[in-house]
Amino acid sequence: MSSNRLLDDFDAGKPAALARVVSIVENHRAGFEEILASLHSRTGGARRIGLTGPPGAGKSSITALLVKRFRDAGLKVGVIAVDPTSPFTGGALLGDRVRMENVALDPGVFIRSMATRGSLGGLAAATREVADVLDAFGFDRLLIETVGVGQSELDVARTADTTLLILVPESGDSIQTLKAGVMEVADIFVVNKADRPGADRLRNDVELMLGLRKGVSFGNTPAHHGVDLKRLNPARLAREAAKTDNPIEWTPPVLSAIAIKEEGIDEILTALDRHFAYLEQSGTLRTRRRERMRERVMDVVEDKVRGRLWKDTGTMSWLELQLPAVEEGSATPFGVADELLRQRGELVRGEEDK
Amino acid sequence: MSSNRLLDDFDAGKPAALARVVSIVENHRAGFEEILASLHSRTGGARRIGLTGPPGAGKSSITALLVKRFRDAGLKVGVIAVDPTSPFTGGALLGDRVRMENVALDPGVFIRSMATRGSLGGLAAATREVADVLDAFGFDRLLIETVGVGQSELDVARTADTTLLILVPESGDSIQTLKAGVMEVADIFVVNKADRPGADRLRNDVELMLGLRKGVSFGNTPAHHGVDLKRLNPARLAREAAKTDNPIEWTPPVLSAIAIKEEGIDEILTALDRHFAYLEQSGTLRTRRRERMRERVMDVVEDKVRGRLWKDTGTMSWLELQLPAVEEGSATPFGVADELLRQRGELVRGEEDK
Secondary structure, eight states, X not given: OOHHHHHHHHHTTOHHHHHHHHHHHHTTOTTHHHHHHXXXXXXXXXXXXXXXXXXXSOHHHHHHHHHHHHHHTTOOEEEEEEOTTOSBOTTSGGGOHHHHHHHXXXXXXXXXXEOOOTTSSOHHHHHHHHHHHHHHHTOSEEEEEESBOSHHHHHHHTTSSEEEEEXXXXXXXXXXXXXXXXXXXXXXXXXXXXXXXXXXXXXXHHHHHHHHTTTSOOSOXXXXXXXXXXXXXXXXXXXXXXXXXXXXXXXXXXXXXXXXXXXXXXXXXXXXXXXXXXXXHHSHHHHHHHHHHHXXXXXXXXXXXXXXXXXXXXXXXXXXXXXXXXXXXXXXXXXHHHHHHHHHGGGGGOGGGO | OOHHHHHHHHHTXXXXXXXXXXXXXXXXXXXXXXXXXXXXXXXXXXXXXXXEBSTTSXXXXXXXXXXXXXXXXXXXXXXXXXXXXXXXXXXXXGGXXXXXHHHHTOTTEEEEEEOOOTTSSOHHHHHHHHHHHHHHHTOSEEEEEXXXXXXXXXXXXXXXXXXXXXXXXXXXXOGGGBOTTTTTTOSEEEEOSTTSTTHHHHHHHHHHHHHHTTTSOOSOOOOGGGSOHHHHOHHHHHHHHHHTTOOOOOOOOEEEOBGGGTBSHHHHHHHHHHHHHHHHHHSHHHHHHHHHHHHHHHHHHHHHHHHHHHTOHHHHHHHHHHHHHHHHTSSOHHHHHHHHHHHHGGGGGOGGGO
């Protein structure tokens, strides 16, 4: 199928074309850049909701319940389930197939499981790209479920407009031991399995921690690419400056849920709507999306650099010739890297593409 | 403390200097490149042993038992525990503090837990750098324990000379569902909790899979940096060519262990020695270490590129000016990335560092 034909089918809303485009983009197959570029102007309509939390917290169950409610409201929903740690192949989608079965044949729902991205630029970038495709296709809500709360998951969560952190009483000794960054990324806290012992204490701990931090921004903190973007980011500076004049602040609510009994879902939906209204009214949506766009461009730049350097056989042969000296200790990786960039760095400008 | 003084103390074998150097290197603090460069020629003495496998497989227990045996044999041991997925701070080192307590005060053992590396070039690179420091300090064995078997863990495992894959009967439906790459990375298989139901079947499944693949190389497959290095790598081509003349092949053994009863550890130690002898005699050690060196240089190059582009305020300001057009849809991330590299790509050559 020609690329134009594929995009025509995509525009016509054909599910097969969607699946095909997602695959091309996810695996960076030939033509993916052109496809993403042509879809780019149509993105921005979907609300992107991240769900993160420790294993066993019930993210899949809550995702499934949210899908159901969104569908009941006539909204089209895309689900991206990201599991960078699974040792198993993508079979057990969402870990909860049975519950999702009733939506599997619904054309208003699209589910994609992504396990790794290898070296193609990272899982967060892949998630963002697939989310862009679903957004352009016309999905109203995108649920991005990440399994675990490590660095890659935090990066994935940062691609969302709103992030839910789902905790359970048994998930850890205490909230104090949560890794730095996990608390900060959350816009909405959900204590699931709220009927179990320890739920009150967990909710209390979270509220205490939030209370201690009152007035502190809970926005996504961009610390990507080794740069403290806060320093460089005019949009963020503007936002911070505007804050004193702007009475609209967001204090992350701490909700309770018992997913297995379908309890607490209304409250989550209400909080999601409230948070989105806050994002729009405070201008945060704009700045978050701008941050996302900036990271997107930086990711693409890094991808292109890798491609232009490492797919160049001249560069690889040159590198090969330096390795014996590095092994003997008469050269160091740092010296060789400097020399490589001095001699071959011109390649990253892409003039040879012409 | 001056950098020279620190390195003198490091050379004198002072534990405080080691800890300090590891921290500087791990966090890429000022001077880390000079330190790594000055230690570089002294690396290569340590055997690097990776331990990977699904959560709960007993990696920590087996690590602890190996540490004990190596110490009994008078060998100095460094342990790097890598957990990219833990939502918790580095408190519960090796998940098994009690067992490790008896070695905590032994100066012949150094334990470091690494959780994330953020954007500083990835966990595999960080592991390699810290391993280099421990190697240069004079540790004889480095045990690199990774929790889980996702992509980052596979990348980490690839930094080792020998990789143990530890499985348990309950770890999964069957070996068939293991993610591609997990089986290939293993030099030695260990079925832990071998007295549990399903252990025989698991061992059988693994052996069957290995039998099916007989004659296939079980070497580390370098698929980093988005390049099929096999195509470009003269060392590997030479090795593959040499194979027909070289009768020394490695068939990964499938061992049984019951870590909790300290059973099967002798067999693991014997297999480790046998594998190292194979690595040396077949020339594989040399080619693996060369691959590692190549990846090391490529990592450093990518790090430098990131630093030179994203820490340049001119580039960041330029990027900022393009974002509104990207948001409106009149420009795409790909177009802006191309233009950025065309206009600012010269920076990566590092001439401005002079």
